[in-house]
Amino acid sequence: MVKYLAKLGKLSFTDEELVKAVKDMTSIIEIMDTIKEIDITYDPLKDNHNVYLKDLRKDEAMGSLPTDKLLMNATNSENCFVVPKVVE
């Protein structure tokens, strides 16, 4: 399970780290399991903040960030972010 969760989060663990992670997660999930005893369901309508269509942002295009500022924290080339080959 922890391996699957790690894969979902794009994390890798050494064998040693994994042992510790499993131990930690087991004890954390013990706390989480306390909510299993209560039987209630979520109602999205109760979380309605009454935002209506008229409250939404008007469709106006404004300036963008200069490309060099956008890329200033990245490995970049030809005004693009450099990504290694994607294997699907």
Next chain:
Amino acid sequence: MPVSDYIPVIGLEIHSELLTKSKVFCTCSAEFGGDKNSRCCPVCSGLPGTLPIINQTAVEYAVKAGYALGCSINKFSVFDRKNYFYPDLPKAYQISQLNLPLCINGTVPIDYEENGEKKHKEIRINRIHLEEDAGKLIHDDLNGVSLADYNRCGIPLIEIVTEPDLSSPEEARTLVEKISLLLQYAGVSDCKMEQGSIRCDVNISLMKPTDKEFGTRAEIKNLNSLKSIYRTVEYEIKRQARLLDRGEKIVQETRRFDDNKGETRTMRTKEDAHDYKYFPDPDIRQVNFTDEDLSRIRNSLPEMPYERLEKYTGKLSIPEKEARIIVNNKRLSDLFEDALKCYNNPKSLVNFIIGEIMRRMNLGEIDIEKPMFTAELMAKLVEMSDTEKVTKSDAKEIFREMAEKGGDPEDIAKREGMIIENDTGKVLEVIDSVIAGNEKAVNQYKSGDVKVFGFLMGQCSKALRGAATPKVIKEELEKKLKSLT
């Protein structure tokens, strides 16, 4: 079992970009193209600390699309995060909608011909939801890397999900064509397949007539032309039928269509399918609609293609075949409507549009997205031709210039001396001189040899050099000759 004995069960997911000015969750321009990474801001490039701000028009357009496709609208709609890692998705989640999409339960009727037979079918729409587009990857094979351009990140996208009501390549192709026409008419999307502003995923399974349940389906992603949709469905039906015939199982998987080879290939199987961990996006408040909002949007829907078709074949008495040709291209239909306001002769305008404009479109002389001429001037030209202010063949000449560089047909005709003036004084002058110069022929006519009228007529026409119509010349010449006898 022959292919034709299986029942194909096909559903589509159609993605279409909306024509808003700004992106769906930030204020960057939503225009197509631009220099690489020039239309990005901290929000759409996923910088830490940034938040999405939803675009009113994008929501409105999605609802409008819903009405165009006969949907009901959820008066309370929720945005969710669809989580997955891919380098074209800077936040590593796409803002989309899962349980409470904007539109649900629509219907789109399709009319098509299959095996020479006219068919009609109603395709149910499961839902339409609003989401954001991803960026683009440019593959640099030389360096073995990809370059990410985020300009397209955050362009508003609607995803239209159909029920699995389709059963042939022709139906699939027709539905996509029909939906893109409806979206264009609604004014929410330009549906330019070549720019990727409408794309399609296809789900296909096969079942035997005796089966109670659908078979295992394959999903073919990212088809971007009507032709590839048709070919994909055709290929996939054959592929699955072949496997089933051999007693093999269909694997639930995502496949990709190879346009060059005309076949589909495995992209990923169910085992490594994504777990998208959908959950409501805490950064975006749920959107509510009042009844007034919804009726306003519904009423803002312009005349739709089926309404125009009805009008053309009814009130305007245009034959159905021609009417369909015009209606099926929104630009042409708009051109026709606008021209009609200037010159109320539907038949003549339709003939001109089909005979002249479409011909030149096919030759590549006219880009109907950006024509050089206006509907008004086009109407003027057709009227000039109809009222014989210019000859039919001159009208074509004039239009060639209008299509190429624009201009007023009257100015062009004047410049080229193509105007038929029908100035009676001038005509009589010419007739007088022709009669004076052809005494012999005139006498022949007087003595009852009416055959020479043609000769005299020809002499007059030649001297007038197109300044009068044959009808006028004929009338005046006849009058004159009669007065001599």
Next chain:
Amino acid sequence: MDVTSLSVKELRAGLDKKEFSSPEITAAYLDRIKKIDGSLESYITVTEEEALTAANEAQKKIDSGDVSPLSGIPLAIKDNICTDGVKTTCASKMLENFIPPYNATAMEKLNAQGIVMLGKTSMDEFAMGGSTQTSAFKKTKNPYDLTRVPGGSSGGSAAAVGARLCAAALGSDTGGSIRQPASFCGVTGLKPTYGRVSRYGLVAFASSLDQIGPIANTAEDCGIILNAVCGYDYHDGTSENRPEEDFTAKVGMSMKGVKIAIPAEFYAEGIDEDVRKAVLAAADSYKAMGAELVDVSMPSLKYAVAAYYLIASAEASSNLSRYDGIKYGHRSDITGDYNELITASRSEGFGDEVKRRILLGNYALCSGYYDAYYGKAMALKQKIREEYNEIFGKCDIILTPTAPGVAYGVNENIHDPKKMYQADICTVTVNIASLPAISTTCGYDGKGMPIGMSLIGKMWDEATIIGAASAFEQGFERVPANI
């Protein structure tokens, strides 16, 4: 006079009366930082040059009579609030060199008032923790005892205020991250109502719970800073458009007739005796001031920690997915395909606690588990809100301990995540219910460590809890940290 021991209000008065100048007080703080922060480790980045420039600018404005409440006041900013051109690390190796190209809205608002930013303060990595010991850079200590933690996650901000290394600071609070360190460091911290302060530019931990707020020497100072940073923001769709108000308006208010709720569950088993006694003594002093104490109950409190961790971690797992080393942040040196590179970058860049939260968040959201965990937690969130509504139906404010105990040793707790999570019991429900709450010091234990109490207010009613906290502070003698 030692200017560093003055409150923001007093500094304002002194600046306006020209008793001292902004460059002078700025220099005094920078001096103390140089002397003390080597051992306290509250700042990740000290922006000395920029601070002196800003102080000179501010002074010019003050001299010309163009004065805002925070003109020329030296403040510290938690390192998860984006500052244009100044490193914002979130105390993570992942963002070690990240320089935001924009300012958080709260930062813009402070700059508009002409504050002097002294630097960026340490915190638990990505605000995940209650000790500041998960910081990848500065494991801040408690100004009252350098062998103890300052609390967290805004431990750097609270310690800097407690040690007088800034006049006040901004922190952020997702489950207690302003109030608990304020309590540990003997200062005052305010978590505003969700939506009161724009989150734009606050590096997200849990979007539905995060809120920026002040840590200061007094409740009134918290009000002054909240006045500056609050307000609807175009860039944050969850910020709310509220009528303008002065959050210090109720400072000096009478406690007569104010109904204070004492929810039994917050004083039950697991709360240290010293803490219970001190907070109940504070309740008595409110009573002496004329307030009415009302016994109430919050039956769902026992599920609160689980609900909080499930919601917060679920959101965090999604919010933290953007850190892949491609656009910004730590990029691993390994050669490999996209998947291998981002997995390595994330594994190298994130610390253990952040990884645990990602695992927990994925657990709460992944298919097959969603309804049992995330769905249930969201339902509990609604239930806890209802229980608060019920209490506020009959009371004006709620009084609770801020933390079950005082600051603990730097090596305690942090190796036992279960114990660490349960320590958040007193604070998390406030975030779950979007309420405002303020923590102020109400006593000291036998070893002189500060004990904090929290006043929880109704939605949008920061003014009352600031007023009530201030009423207590005026009759309470604080013992400043001897550092």
